[in-house]
Amino acid sequence: MHYESPIREPLILQDKTLHDITEDVARPIEGKANKYWWALFIAALLAFMWGAGCLAYTAGTGIGVWGLNKTVGWAWDITNFVWWVGIGHAGTLISAVLLLFRQKWRLSINRSAEAMTIFAVVQAGLFPIFHMGRPWLAYFVLPLPNNFGSLWVNFNSPLLWDVFAISTYLTVSLVFWYMGLIPDFAMIRDRAVKPMAKKIYTILSFGWSGKAKHWQRFEELSLVLAGLATPLVLSVHTIVSMDFATSIIPGWHTTIFPPYFVAGAIFSGFAMVQTLLLVMRKVVNMEAYITIKHIEYMNIVIMVTGSIVGVAYITELFIAWYSGVEFEQYAFLNRATGPYWWAYWSMMTCNVISPQFMWFKKLRTSIAFTFFISIVVNIGMWFERFVIIVTSLHRDYLPSSWTMFSPTFVDIGIFVGTIGFFFVLFLLYARTFPVIAQAELKTIVKSSGSQNKK
C-alpha cells in the first residue's frame, strides 16, 4: 500500500471521489464551449491565418522577404525555432523525469504539458523547413541517395544531428502522450451518448478495456518510455546548442552551451506551462486538481533553472575575459554595451532577476504574480536566443561588413502565426481531449486526496 506522510499537502482538493474525477475530466468534452473559448479560438485562428499567409509569401517569393542580410544569415527564424523547442522541454521533463522520481504531483499536469510539448515542437519544425527557401525539397535532409549519385547527407554536421534529434523527440513524445491517452479515451468512450462522439472515441481508444495484464504492461511501458525520454530530452537541446557551439563564431563557440541551453529550455518550458495552466484551470474548472501546491512546485523549478541560467550567463562573461581572446571579449562587450544593449539587458532582467522573486513564499503562491512572471520569463527567453544569435553575428571579423538586423513584417507575421497555430491546437485539445491523466490520477486519490488528509 502506498503510504504518504500526513504532513504533505493534498494534491487533490474538494474531497473528490473517483467518480467526481471522471465527471470533471469529461465535462469540458461533453459540454459546450463558452464565449471566452470562442473569442480566444477566433483570435488564435486569425493569427494563424496571418502567419500562414506570410509563410506562403515566403515560399512563393523566397527568403529575401525576411530581414536577413549577408552578415546576419540567421536571426528571427532560428530564434523562434530555439524558443519553441525549448518550450517543449517542460512537457517531457514533467512526464518523464518526474515519473522516474515518483513525483505524484506530475499527474495533474503531465497531459497538458505533453500536449504543449508536441504543439511547440510542431511550431519549431516550421522554421528550419521554411528557412531552406525551397521547403518542397525538405526531404534532402534525409539520408536518401540522390539523382547525382550517392552523395549522402553529412553526418558530421550538427544541423543533421538536429534533424534526427527533433524528429525522434517529436515522434517519441507523441507516442508517449498517446499511450497515456488510450485509457482516458476509453473512459470518454464508455460515457459517450451521442453516436458520433461514441464512434470517434471508440477509434481513438483502440479497444482499451482495462484488463489487469494490460495495466501491468501499461506501467512497464510508461516506465521504460520515461527512461528513454529523459536522456532524449537532454540530448535534444544539447544538439540544438551544438548548432552554435561547434561553429567558430565568437559568442557561440563555448563548451558551456549544452547544459546552459538545457537549463534554459526547462526554465522557459515551465514558464509556458504556467501561462497555459493558470488560464486552463480556471476555464475548464480544474482548480481542485491543479492546486496552488502544483503552481508553487513549478515556480520552484523556474527559480532553480533560472538561477542556473544566470550562473551560465556570468560564467560566459568570465570565460570570455579569462580566455584572453580579443574577438570573444569583444563579442560579449558588444552584447552588453553595443547597439543591441537593450536586448541583452531585457534578457538579464527577465531571466536572472525575475525568478529570484520566487524565494518568497507569498509571491510564489500568488496566482497573479506567477502569471506575470511566466510571461516575463517567456519574453526573456526569447531575447536570450535573439541575443545569442543576432549579436554574435551582426559584427563579424570584418568591420566593413558590420550591420544591423531588423525584422520585416513577414518575420513578425510568421512568429505571430506560430503563436496562433500553437493556441489553435491547444484550444482544440482542451475541448476534445481528457486534459488530465485521469486514470493515473485516480491512483493517488486515497493517498493524496484531501478527504484522506483530515
Added chain:
Amino acid sequence: MSKKVIYGVYDDDDVILQAVKDIRAKGIHVDEVYSPFPIHGLDHALGLKPSRLAIASFIYGCIGLSLGLLMMWYMMIQDWPQIIGGKPNFSLLQNLPAFVPIAFELTVFFAAHLMVITYLMRCKLYPGSSETSPDPRTTDDKFLMEIEAHGNEADLIALMKETGAQEIKEEQIA
C-alpha cells in the same frame, strides 16, 4: 458448448485486491480483473508473469544502435568518403565522436517505437477495435472480477459477496 461467467462488481481497489487474494487462496482461478486504473500488486495477486517489454525494448535499442552505426559507416566511410572539417574519413572508430548523437537518437527511436508497437500488438489494441470491458463503469469508478463457472455458480457468488462485491451478474458466453 456454452460457458457461464460470473462477474462481481466491487467499488474499491483495496477490497478487490484482497478479494482476489482470498479467492485464489481457495484454489479458484480468477480469469480477469477490469479496473479504471492500475492497481499495484494486482498482477502479483493474480499470478501474472512479469512483463518482458523492457527486455524487448533493450533489444530494439541495440538494433537501432547497430543499424545507425552501420548506416553512417556505409554512407560516410565506405560509399563516398569526404574530408569534412578535417575529420578522419577512413575509419568509423576515429570518426565516431561525430556519429554519437545520431547513433544515440536512433537507439532511442527504435527502442521507443518498436516497444510501443509490441505493446499494442500484445494487448491487441488497434484503431477500430470494438472491444470494451463487460461493464462500462470499469473505466469510471468500478472494479470488475471475472470468474468462469464450472457448475459451482452458487459457491462463487457466495464467495464474491463475502469478499465485498456490490453486485453479481451471471452471463452465458457462447
